[in-house]
Amino acid sequence: MAENGTQRGRQRLADRVRLELEREIVVGDLAPGVRLDEVGLAERYAVSRTPVREALMQLAASGLVEMRPRQGALVAAIGTFQLAEMFEVMSELEALCARLAARRMTPRERDGLAALHAACAPYLDGADADGYYDMNLRFHEAIYAGSHNVFLEQETRKIRRRVSPYRRIQLHRPGRLADSHAEHGQVVAAIRAGDQERAAQLLRDHVAVQSGTFVDFLSSVGRLPGHESDAPQRPAARAATQRRAATQG
Amino acid sequence: MAENGTQRGRQRLADRVRLELEREIVVGDLAPGVRLDEVGLAERYAVSRTPVREALMQLAASGLVEMRPRQGALVAAIGTFQLAEMFEVMSELEALCARLAARRMTPRERDGLAALHAACAPYLDGADADGYYDMNLRFHEAIYAGSHNVFLEQETRKIRRRVSPYRRIQLHRPGRLADSHAEHGQVVAAIRAGDQERAAQLLRDHVAVQSGTFVDFLSSVGRLPGHESDAPQRPAARAATQRRAATQG
DNA sequence: CGGCGCAATCTTGTATACAAACGGGCGAGG
DNA sequence: CCTCGCCCGTTTGTATACAAGATTGCGCCG
Numbered sequence: 432m433a434e435n436g437t438q439r440g441r442q443r444l445a446d447r448v449r450l451e452l453e454r455e456i457v458v459g460d461l462a463p464g465v466r467l468d469e470v471g472l473a474e475r476y477a478v479s480r481t482p483v484r485e486a487l488m489q490l491a492a493s494g495l496v497e498m499r500p501r502q503g504a505l506v507a508a509i510g511t512f513q514l515a516e517m518f519e520v521m522s523e524l525e526a527l528c529a530r531l532a533a534r535r536m537t538p539r540e541r542d543g544l545a546a547l548h549a550a551c552a553p554y555l556d557g558a559d560a561d562g563y564y565d566m567n568l569r570f571h572e573a574i575y576a577g578s579h580n581v582f583l584e585q586e587t588r589k590i591r592r593r594v595s596p597y598r599r600i601q602l603h604r605p606g607r608l609a610d611s612h613a614e615h616g617q618v619v620a621a622i623r624a625g626d627q628e629r630a631a632q633l634l635r636d637h638v639a640v641q642s643g644t645f646v647d648f649l650s651s652v653g654r655l656p657g658h659e660s661d662a663p664q665r666p667a668a669r670a671a672t673q674r675r676a677a678t679q680g
Numbered sequence: 681m682a683e684n685g686t687q688r689g690r691q692r693l694a695d696r697v698r699l700e701l702e703r704e705i706v707v708g709d710l711a712p713g714v715r716l717d718e719v720g721l722a723e724r725y726a727v728s729r730t731p732v733r734e735a736l737m738q739l740a741a742s743g744l745v746e747m748r749p750r751q752g753a754l755v756a757a758i759g760t761f762q763l764a765e766m767f768e769v770m771s772e773l774e775a776l777c778a779r780l781a782a783r784r785m786t787p788r789e790r791d792g793l794a795a796l797h798a799a800c801a802p803y804l805d806g807a808d809a810d811g812y813y814d815m816n817l818r819f820h821e822a823i824y825a826g827s828h829n830v831f832l833e834q835e836t837r838k839i840r841r842r843v844s845p846y847r848r849i850q851l852h853r854p855g856r857l858a859d860s861h862a863e864h865g866q867v868v869a870a871i872r873a874g875d876q877e878r879a880a881q882l883l884r885d886h887v888a889v890q891s892g893t894f895v896d897f898l899s900s901v902g903r904l905p906g907h908e909s910d911a912p913q914r915p916a917a918r919a920a921t922q923r924r925a926a927t928q929g
Numbered sequence: 930c931g932g933c934g935c936a937a938t939c940t941t942g943t944a945t946a947c948a949a950a951c952g953g954g955c956g957a958g959g
Numbered sequence: 960c961c962t963c964g965c966c967c968g969t970t971t972g973t974a975t976a977c978a979a980g981a982t983t984g985c986g987c988c989g
Contacts (some may be wrong), residue, residue, distance in 0.1 A: 443749065443942070452784030469971075479944045483973090485737060500692065501950060501971055516831040523776050527769070582765040586835075681987045692972070718941070733941090750941055750980055 440447050444478045449486035451476070456506055457493050457595045463508035467496065494593045509597065518592055518642030524587045525571070526635035533622045533630040544573050548612075548619045552569030555608050563608055570615060574634070579623070598641070611637070693727045698735035700725070705744050705755055716745065722833045742751075743842045758846065766843055767891030773836045775884035776821070781826030782871045782879040790872050793822050797868045804857050810855055818863060823883070826871070847890065860886070891928035 452472070469665070472483045487504045490496035497507040536544070547570045555653045571591070572657035579632040614637040621630035701721070704710045719824035721732045736753045739745035746756040758766070785793070796819045803812035820840065824833040863886040 447940080470969095480971090481943055481945090485733075485942095488737055489732060489741055492738055502952090503971065513831060516829045519780075520773075520776070520832045520835060521828055523772065524769075527772050531768075580768055581767045582762060586769060661762045694941090694972080719939095730973055730975090734972095751982090752941070 443482070445474075445482035445489075448472070448476050448478065448482050449489050452486055453493075453495060453592075453671070454488060456490070456653065457592055459596055461506050463506050463596055465506045466482075467504040467506065469503070479560060493589060499502035506596075506613055508591075509594070514594065514597060515642060517590060518638065521587070521590045521594065522635045522638035522642065524590065525638050526631040528575050528578040528583060528587055529618060529622065529628045530631035530632040531580060531583070532574050533625050533627040535579040537624060538579040540573070540577050544570070544577065544622060545619050546613050547573050551615065555612055558608065563611075567611065567615075574618070574622070611641075614640075687837070690859065692731070692733035693725075694738075697721070697725050697727065697731050699739050701735055701739060702742075702841075703726065705739070706841055708845055710755050712755050712845055714755045716753040716755065718752070742838060755845075756842075758843070762835065762890060763843065763846060766839060767887065770836070770839045770843065771884045771887035773832065774823070774887050777824050777827040777829075777832060777836055778860060778867060779876045779880035780829060780832070780884040781823050782874050782876040784828040785826040785871060789822070789826050793819070793826065793871065794868050796822050797864050800861055800864065804861055807857065809857065811829040812860075816860065816864075823867070836929035860890075863889075 453466075457549060461467075466485060467488070469483050470481045472487075473480045476483070487496055487498065491498040491504065495507055496504050498504045532540075532544075547566065551563060551566040554560075554566060558657075572584075572588065575587050578584060606670070614633065616636065618630060618633045621633055701710070710716075716736060717735070718729045718732050721736075722729045725732070734747055736747065737830060740747040740753065743752050744756055747753045747835075781789075783792075790794075796815065798820060800812060800815040803809075803815060817840075821837065824836050827833060863882065867882045868880055869887065
């Protein structure tokens with residue numbers, strides 16, 4: 432409707448490039464801080480620079496890519512401080528989603544949410560964090576959709592996508608998966624019961640806790656991307672950058 | 681930091697075009713639904729199509745412009761339904777800003793906010809809605825900044841910009857200015873007192889009321905932009921479109 | 930007389946060519 | 960030996976040329 436900008440068109444090269452780049456960034460194939468050379472990407476996708484530029488700008492607008500005036504584009508490296516800010520907003524938006532979902536979800540949607548929650552369980556045993564991550568995403572998005580507010584749904588999803596490169600790792604903490612699942616269970620119960628305030632509070636805490644564990648993780652490792660997206664790797668020669676990007680993709 | 685995409689660069693043509701277009705849209709010189717022809721804008725700003733395209737895409741990403749796949753760009757015409765959705769989100773984000781501002785604002789910031797509130801008063805007598813509108817904006821933005829969450833500040837501002845083409849008119853309702861000012865006063869008091877919940881609730885209601893009055897206004901006039909941004913005026917010939925755009929600018 | 934299909938024209942999407950600016954490396958001077 | 964400044968290569972920003980899709984108007988057929 433809005434934030435996606437030009438999304439409905441199905442065969443534009445710029446969109447194809449954008450979707451592919453977005454996927455690689457969100458999945459983690461392109462790490463934060465990596466330089467995105469226009470001609471390199473153009474060669475890689477066998478298109479000209481024009482669609483690549485368009486894609487980069489769209490991604491910059493969505494926050495996944497940072498474009499410096501005449502210095503090119505990098506995969507956005509979000510500092511710990513900004514990340515905390517984003518979690519603060521995201522927890523509030525998700526809480527709003529939960530509140531509205533508790534109020535507006537149809538019985539069918541409530542059942543679907545419970546089903547999604549149940550579908551997360553199998554991944555706990557195998558400690559399949561990646562598998563759980565995907566189901567977890569679907570669970571949260573079901574709540575977004577349950578708000579019956581498409582704009583809210585999209586905004587929340589946008590922020591989630593934006594922090595997703597940094598969230599994946601945190602679920603690998605021992606015991607976090609089980610805790611997360613248990614918290615989901617409480618949220619489902621509150622939503623099914625139509626308890627708006629409880630649903631909101633539970634999901635807010637759920638997200639905020641993840642934020643907390645994330646910050647813990649960061650400080651334990653010793654500050655990953657830096658406070659101000661500095662030290663973004665020196666590109667040295669263009670060929671090297673290009674090869675690295677290709678390897679990572 | 682992120683959503684602005686390429687904002688720091690000061691002398692890029694694309695940015696110049698983007699800022700100018702954004703201003704005209706927000707101010708209302710370019711009405712929702714108006715077609716934005718690339719070559720027309722290029723001639724108008726004496727640049728080539730490339731920067732114009734970039735500007736349009738940036739605006740599309742920010743939601744002020746709607747780009748249809750191979751049909752060009754229009755000034756985004758937000759339907760009443762989506763508008764209501766956006767107000768729902770915005771009231772929540774502003775409430776969050778107020779809550780955080782009540783908690784985090786420095787004494788100096790609190791004084792500044794009160795000063796801004798006071799500065800709004802003179803516009804009430806003359807019924808200068810436009811003047812009040814500008815001061816009102818600065819007042820709200822001071823609260824955003826007071827949250828000390830730059831990301832939240834920017835997101836909230838982005839949404840406000842996006843609905844601003846539709847908000848301007850509503851302040852012309854008789855008595856609304858005075859009510860708005862009174863509500864601001866309560867918000868200031870709550871923030872100065874550090875009463876987070878009260879500040880949040882007051883600002884949420886303040887924004888929600890505006891939403892309500894807006895919907896009232898729309899239904900009284902009979903639904904302005906349509907439910908799904910349809911009927912966007914036929915451009916007929918290109919020359920005509922161009923001339924119209926130029927006239928409005 | 931009305932509806933359908935074709936074709937011309939305009940508009941967008943993509944590619945390429947050109948210009949300007951940033952960064953790094955080299956050399957000269959202190 | 961270090962530092963400052965210039966020069967060159969690389970990369971982005973802009974302009975223009977080309978291709979393809981869409982809309983509109985006209986003509987033809989029912």
